[in-house]
Amino acid sequence: MRARNLAVVLGEIRAAGPLTRAALAELTGLTKTTVSKLVSDLLDAGVVVENGAVRDGERGRPGVAVSLSGHRIATLGLEVNVDYLAACVVDLTRTVRVRRVRPADNRGSRPEAILADLRELAGQAVADAERAGLRITGAALAVPGPVQDGLLRNAPHLGWRDIGVAGQLGLHDLACEVDNEANLAALGELWFGSGQSDFLYVSGEIGIGAGLVVDGSLFRGTYGLAGELGHVVVVPDGPACRCGGRGCLEVYAGQDALLGAVVPMRGRVAALPGAAAALPAASASIDGLVSLLEAGDRAALAAAGQAGEALGLALTSAVHLLDPGTIVLGGVFARLFPWVERPASDVLSARLRQMRRTPPRVAMSAIGADAAVLGAAGLAMQRVLADPAGVLAL
Amino acid sequence: MRARNLAVVLGEIRAAGPLTRAALAELTGLTKTTVSKLVSDLLDAGVVVENGAVRDGERGRPGVAVSLSGHRIATLGLEVNVDYLAACVVDLTRTVRVRRVRPADNRGSRPEAILADLRELAGQAVADAERAGLRITGAALAVPGPVQDGLLRNAPHLGWRDIGVAGQLGLHDLACEVDNEANLAALGELWFGSGQSDFLYVSGEIGIGAGLVVDGSLFRGTYGLAGELGHVVVVPDGPACRCGGRGCLEVYAGQDALLGAVVPMRGRVAALPGAAAALPAASASIDGLVSLLEAGDRAALAAAGQAGEALGLALTSAVHLLDPGTIVLGGVFARLFPWVERPASDVLSARLRQMRRTPPRVAMSAIGADAAVLGAAGLAMQRVLADPAGVLAL
DSSP, X not given: OHHHXXXXXXXXXXXXXXXXXXXXXXXXXXXXXXXXXXXXXXXXXXXXXXXXXXXXXXXXXXXXEEEEOSSSXXXXXXXXXXXEEEEXXXXXXXXXXXXXXXXXXXXXXXXXXXXXXXXXXXXXXXXXXXXXXXXXXXXXXXXXXXXXXXXXXXXTTTTEEEEOHHHHHOOTTOOEEEEEHHXXXXXXXXXXXXXXXXXXXXXXXXXXXXXXXXXXXXXXOSSSOOOOGGGSBSSTTSOBOTTSOBSXXXXXXXXXXXXXXXXXXXXXXXXXXXXXXXXOSSSSOHHHHHHHHHTTOHHHHHHHHHHHHHHHHHHHXXXXXXXXXXXXXXXXXXXXXXXXXXXXXXXHHHHHTTTSSSOOOEEEOSSGGGHHHHHHHHHHHHHHHHOHHHHHTO | OHHHHHHHHHHHHHHHOSEEHHHHHHHHOOOHHHHHHHHHHHHHTTSEEEEEEEOOTTTOOOEEEEEEOSSSEEEEEEEEOSSEEEEEEEETXXXXXEEEEEEOOOTTOOHHHHHHHHHHHHHHHHHHHHHTTOEEEEEEEEESSOEEXXXXXXXTTTTXXXXXXXXXXXXXXXXXXXXXXXXXXXXXXXXXXXXXXXXXXXXXXXSEEEEEEETTEEEOOSSSOOOOGGGSBSSTTSOBXXXXXXXXXXXXXXXHHHHHTTOSHHHHHHTSTTOGGGOOSSSSOHHHHHHHHHTTOHHHHHHHHHHHHHHHHHHHHHHHHHOOSEEEXXXXXXXXXXXXXXXXXXXXXXXXXXXXXXXXXXXXXXXXGGHHHHHHHHHHHHHHXXXXXXXXXX
C-alpha cells in the first residue's frame, strides 16, 4: 500500500509539480498526514526537493512546494551499435548529466570482448555521475536488433545471435533492461526530443529500425518485435539482405548501401576544394558522404535520392499498416535529411494522397545520434518513477 | 458512482459468472446491500438472470447465483460491402440470434440508395429480434474503407468518399458507431471465432484489409486508420491500384485480380464435369473460382498461387512492422485457404526465418464472411457492457 501511494504521490509531482503537501492530498485523495510522511521519505531519499513557499491556487494559503530533484537519483543508458559504444546518465528531472561515446568497429565481433569494453565505458560514466553526487539506480541497454525475453535475437551486422547481453554485460547490483535501439530511440525522441506524442521514429544507423509511439506509448507488437522497418520489402526480387530476405529497405537505404554507392569515396572527398579537414578516417563514412552531398557530387546525390525513394516506399507500407502521426527521421537519416526527405515525401504523397487527407509529415529528429542511449536512460528512469519504493529501500 | 458500480458488478459477472451476491461483494469490495440493490436493478432490466442455488466456494453457504441474460438485451451489427449488405443481432451472452444477408452490386453506387436498402434490412432484423423478445440497445456498422471521425474516408470499390454513413443511415433512437470492416472482422474473430487473443486478421472481400489484435485489444493506430494491408507495396512499379498507388497487394490478390485472371470463367466452369449446379449467376464469382480450383484448372491454380505469393510478401512487411501472434485468413482468403496458404507461408518462412525463431502460423478463420457484421454487433455490445446504466435508463 505504501509503495503504491509513493508512486501515486510521485506521479502527481512529476505531472504537475511543484506542488504543496495540501495540493498533493487534494489530488491523490490521501490524508495530509499520509502525504506528509510520504513526502518526508521522498525528501530523505533525494527523490524530491523543497522549492520554498508558493501560493496554492486562488484560495490556498502559502505552503512549501516539492518537485522532482535532479541532485541524487539517476539512471544509466547504454548502447552497443555497429560502429560505436555509448553511455549516458540522466537525472530524475530528465537532464542529461553524462555522455560518453567510443567509436568502435563491432562488425562480426565477439560479444564478450565488446561487452567488456561497454562495461568499462559504463564504469567511467557511473564514476563521472558519482563525482557529481548522483546515485545510479537503474540501467537499460540499446542493441541493434530485435530483443525477445531478454535475448538479443539477431543482430546481423554484429554477427550476434541469441545473446543474453545483460547477463554477459554483468553490471553487478544494477538491473539492466535490454531493448532494440529503434524502440529506445523512439522513447528518446518522446522524452528528450520535440515533445510530440504520436510519431514513427525512423532509426537509421548501420541497420534501419523504427519505433511507433501512439499517444505517448511505445507500440511493441505481440512479442516486442514490431517496427522492423529495415526489412520491409521494397523490391520483392531485389538483392539479398543480411536478414535472409531480398530487396529489403536496408539493401537500398542502409548505411552500407549509401556509402557503397559512392566508392571510391576517399578519392572523391579528397578532391573536394579545401576538403582535407573533412577527410574521414575510414575509407567511407557518413561525414564523407555529407561533404560530397554538400559539394553536389553526382554519385552521392544519386545514392541519397535512391535511398530517399526506397525509404518513401517502405514508409508507404508502414503508414498503411501502422497509421503514425508524423514521421521523424533520426540517426543517419537526420544527417542526410536535406537530401532524403524530399524524395521520401514525394513518394508518400503520390501513393497516399487518395487514401488520406494529407500524408504524414516527415520531420527531422532534433536529438540525433544520442536518441537510443538517451531513451535507454529514460526507460530505466521510467521504472524508478513507477516504483519509487524500490529506490527508497536502497 | 452508481453507473461505475453497475459496470464493475456486471464486469465481474461477465468475467466469472454465475456468481452469488456474496461472491460479488467479495470480488468488488462493495457492501452486500449495495450489491443486492445493483443486482436487483440489473435483474429488472433483463441484463442478468438468476440461475438457482449454487454453492459459494468451499466455505460458502448455498446462494442464488446470477449470470448474463440472453433474453432481453441485444445489439445490431450492420455491414455495407461491395457485393452484399448484412445485418445481425447478438444477445448479451454473445449468441447470434438473427442473421440477414442480401447480395447486391454496390460498385459505383449512390450512398443514399444503398443506405436506404440497409435501413430496410436493419428494420427486418430488428423486427425478427423483437419477435424473439429482444430489445436492441445499440448498433455498429462495418464499411469497406477507412473511417476517421465517423466519416467513411474512401471506399474506392463503392466509389464513396467522405460520407457520414451513420447520419445518412438514420437509425432513429439508435446510436450507430461506424468502423472499417477489417477492424470489425478482427473483433468478430476475437469474440466469435477461435478464442485467440493475439493475431492479425486478414479480411479479404473485394478489397483487402487487416485488423491487429494484441492481447485482446484492437490496435487502431493514431487516427484509426491502421491495418490497410491491401495497399502495402508489393511491387513498386506494378500496375496502378484504385487507391492511387501502384503494385499494392490488392492489385495481385484482391477479388477482382483473382477472378480477372481466370476469364472466361463462365465457360471454364460450365465445362467442368457435372458442374451445372455450381455455375455462378454472375460471369465470375468466388464460388466459380473454387469450383475451378477443385477441378485443377491451371489458370485458376496459377491465379491463386500468385495471390498467395503476393499475400506472403505483404505479410512479410506486416510481420516486420506489426509483430502479430498468428495470422488468420478470413473472408475470401478463408474460402481459398487450401490454395493460398501454402505459397503465402512459404514466402513468410523464406524471408523471416533468420529474424524470428518461427514465422507466425497462418490459420483459417472459422467464422467466414460473417466476421465483420458479427464484430459490429459485438462492438455495440461491448459499449453496453461498459455502461449498463445507459441500458437501465431506457
